[in-house]
Amino acid sequence: MANRHRNQSASEMIGSGSNGWSLRSILFALGGSLLLGGCQAPNDGNETVAANEAAAISGPALDNGFPVMNADLAVEGFVLFKQNCSTCHDHPSGPTPSRAVLGSLTRERIYAALTTGVMQPMAAGLTDAQKRLLAAMLPQEKPLREPSLTANMCKTPAPPAAASADGSWTGWSSDLTNRRFQPAGGLAAADVPRLKLKWAFAYPGGVGGLPVVSDGWLYGASAKGNVFALDARTGCTRWTAKVPGEVRGAPVIGTVQAPGGAKARMLFVADALGNVAAFDARTGKQRWATRLFTEETRRISGSPVLYGNRLFVPIAAFESQMAPVPTYECCKARGGLAAIDAVTGRIVWSKDVFTEPLRPTKVNAAGAQNYGPAGASVWSAPTIDPKRGAVYVTTGNAYTEPASSASDALIAFDLRTGQIRWSSQALPQDAWVAGCDRKPHANCPRKLGPDSDLSMPGALVTLNSGKDILVAGSKGGVVYAFDPDNKGKILWQTRLARPNPQGSLTFGTAVVGQIAYFPISFDQPEGGMAAVDLATGRQVWRKPAQPAVCSWGKDFCSAAQRSPPSAVPGIVFAGSNDGHIRAYAASSGDIVWSFDMARTINAVNGAQARGGAMGRGGQTIAGGMVYVNAGAGLGRGGNALMAFSVDGR
Incomplete structure (x- = not known):
């Protein structure tokens, strides 16, 4: 397969994170996984409800709406996704992403998958706080500061609209044929x-x-x-x-x-x-x-x-x-x-x-x-x-x-x-x-x-x-x-x-x-x-x-x-x-x-x-x-x- 993943022990993982030790790696070493690709159902019954209640987040520090991870949250999060999510990412097949691939995603993308994306139906029983905890603990890179769309507003008014001599690209393709060919892009x-x-x-x-x-x-x-x-x-x-x-x-x-x-x-x-x-x-x-x-x-x-x-x-x-x-x-x-x-x-x-x-x-x-x-x-x-x-x-x-x-x-x-x-x-x-x-x-x-x-x-x-x-x-x-x-x-x-x-x-x-x-x-x-x-x-x-x-x-x-x-x-x-x-x-x-x-x-x-x-x-x-x-x-x-x-x- 094209994706190459290293196998690490729990002891090797601890200390490998960007902050000196990796909460995400501890979670991975414990054996949990989160289904974002869709291959297995969550557990049913009172055990799941009890686990959800046990893992409820009570007032953590937040970074752009996501909990700032610490050891206690790591344990809570592990119980949460272990009881509510499948284990198919440990040995993924088909289009299911591996745990390493999940770890490469941003917390925002994981949260989107749980709320509006592929995992929305499967995560329907989770609270918003629980979804944010899952999203916060999986990424293996330190989150970037949330960018602002208005930090660099144009200082001068836009010139009158006029067609460019160097072409346009108005949709998924440059024209209706979906050939993705730009004949006049101003680039030789x-x-x-x-x-x-x-x-x-x-x-x-x-x-x-x-x-x-x-x-x-x-x-x-x-x-x-x-x-x-x-x-x-x-x-x-x-x-x-x-x-x-x-x-x-x-x-x-x-x-x-x-x-x-x-x-x-x-x-x-x-x-x-x-x-x-x-x-x-x-x-x-x-x-x-x-x-x-x-x-x-x-x-x-x-x-x-x-x-x-x-x-x-x-x-x-x-x-x-x-x-x-x-x-x-x-x-x-x-x-x-x-x-x-x-x-x-x-x-x-x-x-x-x-x-x-x-x-x-x-x-x-x-x-x-x-x-x-x-x-x-x-x-x-x-x-x-x-x-x-x-x-x-x-x-x-x-x-x-x-x-x-x-x-x-x-x-x-x-x-x-x-x-x-x-x-x-x-x-x-x-x-x-x-x-x-x-x-x-x-x-x-x-x-x-x-x-x-x-x-x-x-x-x-x-x-x-x-x-x-x-x-x-x-x-x-x-x-x-x-x-x-x-x-x-x-x-x-x-x-x-x-x-x-x-x-x-x-x-x-x-x-x-x-x-x-x-x-x-x-x-x-x-x-x-x-x-x-x-x-x-x-x-x-x-x-x-x-x-x-x-x-x-x-x-x-x-x-x-x-x-x-x-x-x-x-x-x-x-x-x-x-x-x-x-x-x-x-x-x-x-x-x-x-x-x-x-x-x-x-x-x-x-x-x-x-x-x-x-x-x-x-x-x-x-x-x-x-x-x-x-x-x-x-x-x-x-x-x-x-x-x-x-x-x-």
Whole structure:
């Protein structure tokens, strides 16, 4: 496996912390673990209630809302999570993170997981103070001082809005095709080796979604739901706002037109809890807010896309982590897509990816009724096809069997009505829920699938021949080409990597002409980069990952490349779990520039920015600059947004 973890005795761990001895290490040595990835149920019954009461926090000193750890709290915390959380992280399997990976996260990110994220249902019986104690004791690095969004407000008024000659990057991709190619970013290939850090910004609570850039402004959102606008050249703050939940996807910026003809530049943000909000791009004033769903078993993980006056929002099912509870009626949550009126916030339509209705299936061994079809999350940004009047999404695994044809598929919706036009399945019979690869439970499918999601968006590409195709890679390591003119028929498929529980091809691709560039996450032993000719599926070149050299040491250090790439003419940028951002020559795969982002530096907003592993998001390129989030990968967490320019100018 790519993650490397040292085995230490309790005596070795004591004294290894940043304050001379490590409370977190003592807890790890005692054998506790916290489930953030979802693989096992908490204990039931009076024993849990008694443990919760025994571990209640009574007036500890606080640091930004979290308890300041001491020996007494360490014992209380150990009892708390030992009785309420599973032990699956001691011997993790599938996508479940190891204890070392949990220790690399910030307390804010752990708290978000317990309150609004993957562990919200499992932590429902805990008080807020107990959740904060769990979040405070797991991180192995000393917390940074909470950054302020208003510490560096711009001193001069913003110039009049004007389109930049050096392009913009307005969403998860630079355009509606999800090719992540910037043809006019003001950055020549010959200048890339001269890129230097210009400024860094510290996200409150940790890295959020990919920032977007337009008209000299940068817009971002944090893991705490902070929304902000910065000057793209200097990093000073123009305005701040807030949404209720964590923002994982990119915001999107664009112009909408009201019925009377008036046009407005708007920023749209979707949080994980289903809240979608629109803000005036120049002032930050909220124009509307809509709750897309209220079920705790659904989430927004991907990025919304604006087309015309409609905002298209992907919806993920979020029920897998509940399946290990034998009495849980698994499963009812479904992936989907919604269209929202971008002017008013009215929901125009919201559709599941399934054409079949939800129905009872079997009664499990614990006597709980099961349902299906369910699952098939839409994890990524939709792809817009104005020529065909369609919007495409890719889906993940099914939860229940028989697995519907909507799972692990590319699905075409009608842009106007939301009706499904066709569905093309890449991998059938992929029914999977958490915990089954570890110890089968009552809600496990009889035949467990490989969890081979199509987790990246389909990139819409016009080949040199004039033929349009859609291309997407899977967690199983296979790239597929689909025919949008023949109900998504698979034209070819190419395996780039072996299947891996963490995902081999995960978040995205970059396409220049008819060549696609794929970062590879985990494959003998780790990742790499590959270029594929989209006309044939032939591999043009392949480069192994650079040896993992992590500034934080060997623990949870990996060279896997999960972060989606971005491209300019002649260059492809891609990030790694070891904290490095690298630029590859598009023609050969040779590395022409790299920068280790896993460092702590002074940020423009009056705090320290700590970089780390790179995962979702990728790079934003506009105005001659490259903007990169660092600290959202499988490894060391962080809170850094770093901005690079030629010679740091």
